[in-house]
Amino acid sequence: MASDHTRSAILAAAERLYADRGFGDVTLRDIVAAAGVNLAAVNYHFGSKDELIAELFVTRSIATNRERLRELKAAEEQGGGRAPIEVILHALVGPTLRGCLGPENQRSTAARFMIRASIESVPPIRRIKNREIDHLRKFAGAMRRALPERSEVDIYWGLNFALAMAHHTIRESERLTKLSEGKCDLDDVEDVVARVVSVATMALTAGKTETKALPRVAAR
Amino acid sequence: MASDHTRSAILAAAERLYADRGFGDVTLRDIVAAAGVNLAAVNYHFGSKDELIAELFVTRSIATNRERLRELKAAEEQGGGRAPIEVILHALVGPTLRGCLGPENQRSTAARFMIRASIESVPPIRRIKNREIDHLRKFAGAMRRALPERSEVDIYWGLNFALAMAHHTIRESERLTKLSEGKCDLDDVEDVVARVVSVATMALTAGKTETKALPRVAAR
DNA sequence: TTGCAATTCAAACAGTTGTATGAAACTATC
């Protein structure tokens, strides 16, 4: 039985540093300094820096996915196996947005870490990331049940756009605030969630697969 | 009068490498090897690695913005100072999408470099990036003229979502292809552009600022 | 050709990175 203290101190410090400054410029020495442990501790407890990152990512990935699926399952059971599309989308983008936006002090390092992981492309994470697809497929399935008349292609595009708006808004929240001179309130998380869900819902429910028929603007 | 040959060879090689592999793991030695020049050439011609990146970014940034503004200006002049919102959005996301998607061989390294720059956060670029805001403000202005009844907040959110869909689709194109098992055709660039423009247009023109009034899904 | 500046080059530099080592300190069991 180990003390585990050093181990979890490293995990916590690493997660916070990665969430704040990205994977690119966080060194092992930064991590052990923040954790207050010896340099060799990381290699002793995790084997290598990459394995530390991988463990962090796997742990958080499982937690996030469970959170999202819990919301989804609950909604589908309540609706007798079929949830409204808004609720599905809400379960998809809600947890992440809630963890990454809002007043500084209540943001979750876990959520911010996951966004970093989804943005920056670091080898140990890239290797694992394919499992994420299975997770998204479950959402695609629920969306198909909610919109049976919709083509599969449209479902995937809707899913893609929903994630796009959520992630991009998180990533560029600072720029959006500056661009709008504070008029867009990124601290009102539920409003942001509602906006993303609303637009994604429109994308998925608007008149049948007509994107191809839209007025094609003259290219150059 | 210098030969300039070495200089442009470095620029070309650097742009391609950064576009392909990101800023994180491209070393000066990689660049000079690809360019077929001596290691010291970068420091001789550009001063430092950061200044090389900065020059690359500034050059491409100016070119991209000019391209987008040209499409925008042309559309507004044709409409007597007011262009349809679809055309504005098309000018905003079209050039980038066209340069980053489509058949492998006709993708532009320049566009892919710019996407890298907008994704990964490397110091020399971050310092310059604020000018981008002025550029986006011009689009916000055009959008306001196209939709005078729309609130400013909605305009900024629509702009944000349009860029979100475009950038995210480029960034995660591989995953979307895999997720949809090839059903989403990322090579049909004009279809992708049409989809993004269509959804963004809906986001901007759908019933008045009602996001706040949408059914608020039970939070957890 | 001579002279001079611009450019290229091999080599070395100082700094940082992740990792490995072996001794010291601790912890629990007998």
Add this chain to the structure above:
DNA sequence: GATAGTTTCATACAACTGTTTGAATTGCAA
């Protein structure tokens, strides 16, 4: 309290980074 196993620590290591240096080479004007 001696012993064996685990954990910590200071330190060294090898590999790699961007940068500098000073000598060699080139290109071109007089």
